[in-house]
Amino acid sequence: MITARISTGIPGLDIMLNGGLIPGRTYLVKGAPGTGKTTLAMHFAMAGISNGESVLYITLExxxxxxxxxxxxxxxxxxxxxxxxxxxxxxTEHYVLVEDFFESFAKNLNKLTDAIKEQFKTKRYSRVVVDPITMLKFTSSDELEYRKAFLSFIKTMMRLRTTVLITAEGEQADIEEYLVNGVIELELFQKEGRLERALKITKFRGSGFDNVIRPYEITENGMVVYPDKSAL
Incomplete structure (x- = not known):
């Protein structure tokens, strides 16, 4: 039986994922600043739009x-x-003009989960992006509390039958990596005096995947992944 897939909006990444993401699950994109996490997330969102889907994108940074x-x-x-x-x-503008609106989404992870549920009462979203989840992690002083809140977030998204992509700063994503269904890492490194970019999939439950580190570029039209080349 072939598992249904949805596109990330990046053909080369879909090839690495053996056809794309498994719908109805939560995925993490992690990397340092400047690696293109938001660009990848936007490709994912626009792939839904081009397919006639409704997409919810929450920006926290x-x-x-x-x-x-x-x-x-x-x-x-x-x-x-x-x-x-x-x-x-x-x-400052948000605190002055729409403080309650900001608080409902960004006070903490439980508030975000509840706010998304409220959004689903007015429209059915097949894709949700949270960019970056790191901002909400900073609001929690207790790691166990955050872990419980994140697990509740994932379970709620499953019940809503939506595919979720969250982004996080590389060193701040340890808890999320354990609980999500898939992890895509974006890296920057120097090679022969040039700054290069590399992508790797470190986790993808329910499917095989390309475990070779592949190069990618950020172009004027977005992200391009080269699934037939090795970053090394």
């Missing part, structure tokens, strides 16, 4: 208008009516 402007210039359909972008960044 980069202001929403910046995201729309930057990715619109790259050709992404971020103004599509089926693309809902929630700006939950902790800026």
């Amino acid at each position: 980069e202001p929403g208008e910046n995201i729309k402007q930057d990715f619109s210039r790259m050709g992404f359909d971020v103004y599509n009516e089926n693309f809902t972008l929630i700006d939950a960044t902790p800026t």
Whole structure:
């Protein structure tokens, strides 16, 4: 029996995943700043939009208008009516103008989970992006409490039958790695005096996958992964 797959929006990455992601599960994209986590997340979101799906994108770090402007210039359909972008960044403007709205999404992980559930009462989203989950981790002073909240988040997303992609800073994603269904790591390294990028899949439950570290680039049209080349 062949498991149904959905596209990440990046053909080379889909090849590495043996056809794409298994729907209805939660996946983690981790990496240092500048590796392209948000770009990969936006490809995932736009793959849903191009397929006629409704997508919920929650940004907790980069202001929403910046995201729309930057990715619109790259050709992404971020103004599509089926693309809902929630700006939950902790800026001065948000605290002044929409404090309650910000708090409902970004106070902590349990609040985020409840807020997403509320969003689903008005629209059925097949894909959800949280970028980055790291911001919510900083609000929790107790690791066990955060672990319980994250597990509750995953179970809630499963009940909502949505596919979730979360991003996290590389060194801040230890708990999430254990609980998600798949992990994609983005890396930067120097090679012959040049800054290179490499992608690897370290976990993908329910499927085989390409375990070779592959190179990728960030271009004016987004991320390109080279599944037939080795980063080494």
